[in-house]
Amino acid sequence: MSGFYANRTRSDGLCSQCKVCQNAYRQRYRKTKTGKANRKKEYRRDYDTGKVLERRLRLRYNLTVKQYSRMFSEQGGNCAICSIPLNYLSADVDHNHETDKVRGLLCTRCNILLAGIDDKRFYRQAVLYLFKDIDV
Numbered sequence: 001m002s003g004f005y006a007n008r009t010r011s012d013g014l015c016s017q018c019k020v021c022q023n024a025y026r027q028r029y030r031k032t033k034t035g036k037a038n039r040k041k042e043y044r045r046d047y048d049t050g051k052v053l054e055r056r057l058r059l060r061y062n063l064t065v066k067q068y069s070r071m072f073s074e075q076g077g078n079c080a081i082c083s084i085p086l087n088y089l090s091a092d093v094d095h096n097h098e099t100d101k102v103r104g105l106l107c108t109r110c111n112i113l114l115a116g117i118d119d120k121r122f123y124r125q126a127v128l129y130l131f132k133d134i135d136v
Contacts, residue, residue, distance in 0.1 A: 053089055061093050061102055068093075071105055080104035081114070 004014040005022060015022060029035040043052070050065065057063040078085055080094070084107055092111035094103045106114065117123050 050089065057093070061095060061100075063093070063102060068105075071102075075105055079107040079110055081106055081110040 003018045003020075005019055006013060007015045010016070017025070030039060053068070054065050057065060057068055072086070072088060072091065075086075077088070079091075080103075086105060086107060091105040092108055094106045094111055094114060095101060096103065116126065
């Protein structure tokens with residue numbers, strides 16, 4: 001019976017439609033106005049409960065929520081560079097792109113500014129550019 005999804009509420013334990021028919025129905029439903037609204041509600045619920053954060057941390061940075069929470073509390077809930085308060089669910093995880101080692105939590109502004117500094121060649125060129133008109 002691998003052609004049917006499991007359904008614990010039915011006596012036989014299987015859905016009434018085969019997988020192919022049920023997948024086709026779901027695809028049609030998701031394109032409707034109601035289906036799109038429900039998907040947004042599901043995503044919002046997952047975001048608010050931290051499921052989106054948990055998945056993002058695990059897949060992108062190989063971090064657990066516990067490790068993330070520890071970093072957040074060690075930094076006092078502030079950006080590691082500019083010290084402005086961070087939103088727990090949307091803080092940017094800063095990491096070394098060559099080693100994938102996580103360095104800390106940043107606000108979006110600092111993370112974007114730091115992206116250019118990570119590239120040593122770009123950093124050198126930027127410093128030369130910024131100081132070209134300064135008499136030392």
